[in-house]
Amino acid sequence: MKQKSTRRAVTEGLFDVIEEDRSIVLVSSDSVGVIKAQDFIEKFPSNFIEVGISEQAAMAISAGIASCGMTPVYVSYAVFATQRACEQLRNAVSYPRLNVKVIGANGGMGSGEREGVTHQGLEDLGITRTIPGITVLSPADAGQVRQAVRAITEKIDGPVYLRIGSGRDPEFWDEDTPFEFGKCRTFFDEGEELVIFGHGFVLPCIKLACRELSSRGVRVRGVEVSTIKPLPENEVLDHLKGCKAALVVEDHTTIGGLGSAVCETSSALCPRRIIRIGLDDQFSESGTPEELFEKYGITVHSIVEKAEEALSNTLSIRS
Template sequence: MADKMATREAYGKVLQELGAEYPNLVVLDADLSGSTKTGEFKKVFPERFFNFGIAEQNMYGAATGLALSGKIVCASTFAMFASGRAFEIIRNSIGYTHANVKVCATHAGITVGEDGASHQTFEDLALMRTIPGMTVVNPSDGASAKELLRQVVAMEGPCYVRLGRAAVPFFYDEESAKEIKLGKGNTLREGKDVTIIATGIMVSEAMKAAEELAIEGIDCRVIDMHTIKPLDEDIIIKAAKETGAILTCEEHSIIGGLGSAVAEVTATNCPCQLYMVGQRDTFGESGSPEALKAKYGMTASDIYKGVHVLMKK
């Protein structure tokens, strides 16, 4: 196995497997099937793949109609256009009817890179988690993406799955990924001094930071919060009580995303020191994914610094 894979690549691969397992699975795209990897499904099941052209709103409306006719629908485009442009259709058609549509949105976050700010979504988790009944998932690597997508397709009801463009390191393998349960945070590293709750591609950054901090004698717990909604409140409350401080990190705005979701839980259950790593109320720009992560403060080094801030409080 390669040591890196983009979560969208995992999506393309698992779609081929799921297509064989679920004869009622249909896949839709809005002229981005090469990029979102739904084209992999089309190669094997062309009769169950529908391109809707550059018309995301109608794609999610039609996805609703297909779902209300007994289909499991995975409908993909870039996260910006799924969660942003089609938000109200996802809210009023998919969400309100609790239709079995999986909004599998790729190219989320700053790691879209060179395409620049118009394509870099930092708002999608915030938007999607406000829709009642919507499950919101943000896998951290290729292996967990495959496993979570399997669970998403197996469950009834609407889901938003956030997928990335850039290749990210594996830290799950096929066996360990099987431990992952939708709706349950996954503790990747035990620790008693501080808890780092990470989501998506920031999980690998969190693990790097935890290793460096361990050298200095700071014992970090690291949780992969792959499911933003329903949020695993128990694991957050336990972390707050046992470690006293939490750092959240996400490739998303700190307004409304994982950090906010964690704050909602701690503020009402077990107030504790919080530090949020994420996009800080600003648009992005063109650049390489790694350079952008550094400039906008979403790297292991930013997590490392944040933990030190927490430890001084």
């Protein structure tokens, strides 16, 4: 499977928009190397601020920049941007609804062994979902990330959290496929007996699982939900209404992420049997992405197994 860096895609996205909007400022807490932004800094030195390894200061400085009418794009590791600087994200950025764009790298276990468990952002979506007023996005691949950078700087006035990967991220959509904010997107459709929702870099695995389930006679649909918040609730409900059961697969803890969002919507408006696949209530380990996904059950085999379990225990409640 081809890979392309979502980290580098952020810098490419900034190049796409900076000439049209010179109010954009890249803010780094020793994270220039994360998105390979050296060429951006050389060309646009006045649109760059480096604060060193000080994420709380970087978030607060980003808030100050936004309060002056500029558009800061703060890049750090997901685990540090959403946890070490969580107070500043809540109180300095979100409470006054400032136009700060936060980009978190190493979302999930895909970073594997390179930086280890301390740099795996596995709670980032759950944390940001709970903070009022933040838009939370998890694009599928590098092409989608590049377009999402344009979307968040041009179309969304307010705080955004954008999740990216490790730099060795599988390509899923064609390069020219537009990023669609606030929508679900079907990528496999052979019926609606079972719906599998997912986001980010596990989508290729979900697609393979859909093919296997289809070969076993299951009428299955695969659906990308890249906008975690605000959840495209009506579209999620449309998919749930026609199915017997659903799965949500994500490279994130099963607490607080897309799985929780879908379950909240289902329980309130359209009860269905829903199984969440991700990292259960535990810390991950350091290791290669393949080893970690195998250990924690984010595999084609696990998805197929859980899908069959879900269908064998479907609820009788129908909308």
